[in-house]
Amino acid sequence: xxxxxxxxGFQQARETGIFLDSILAAEGIxxxxxxxxxSPFLRCLQTSNAAIDSFRTIExxxxxxxxxxxxxxxxxGHEGKFHESLPSLKERTHYFPRLDINxxxxxxxxxxxxxxxxxxxxxxxxxxxxxxxxxRAGTAIIIVTHAAGCIGMSAAAATTTVSDITPAGPCSVFGxxxx
Numbered sequence: 723x724x725x726x727x728x729x730x731g732f733q734q735a736r737e738t739g740i741f742l743d744s745i746l747a748a749e750g751i752x753x754x755x756x757x758x759x760x761s762p763f764l765r766c767l768q769t770s771n772a773a774i775d776s777f778r779t780i781e782x783x784x785x786x787x788x789x790x791x792x793x794x795x796x797x798x799g800h801e802g803k804f805h806e807s808l809p810s811l812k813e814r815t816h817y818f819p820r821l822d823i824n825x826x827x828x829x830x831x832x833x834x835x836x837x838x839x840x841x842x843x844x845x846x847x848x849x850x851x852x853x854x855x856x857x858r859a860g861t862a863i864i865i866v867t868h869a870a871g872c873i874g875m876s877a878a879a880a881t882t883t884v885s886d887i888t889p890a891g892p893c894s895v896f897g898x899x900x901x
């Protein structure tokens with residue numbers, strides 16, 4: 723219900739971190755202007771941690787905090803059972819010291835969540851992130867979530883349909899630029 727990354731998953735997370743580090747450095751984005759949101763599921767926290775560990779160019783990258791954002795968590799088609807098994811965030815900090823448990827979620831989705839509500843949640847997340855974290859030049863908002871969330875939030879942000887978004891493969895990167 724909350725599986726860890728495989729060896730391949732860790733490799734992909736490290737490679738993603740190297741890629742993000744090069745992109746953020748090329749754009750001149752400093753560590754103070756990176757907001758890192760992550761689903762509280764284990765594989766997303768492991769991905770976040772491994773990616774940040776792989777940063778080499780951005781000074782102070784070790785100080786990036788992982789903000790546990792429940793609104794971007796996996797859709798649970800099992801009547802909320804997957805989410806019930808999650809350990810507390812306080813417990814997670816023993817394994818992920820970057821995890822900022824003082825961060826206040828945008829919102830916590832109600833469980834169980836019908837499939838029909840998931841895309842509306844993605845729209846609500848994009849609006850809430852825009853209001854709280856302010857998309858502006860020189861900043862980056864990184865969201866580590868699950869495939870369905872990547873696609874749903876990308877569609878919501880681009881004001882298009884899910885069918886217009888390229889499906890997310892494991893450890894995909896979707897780059898969105900505000901115009």
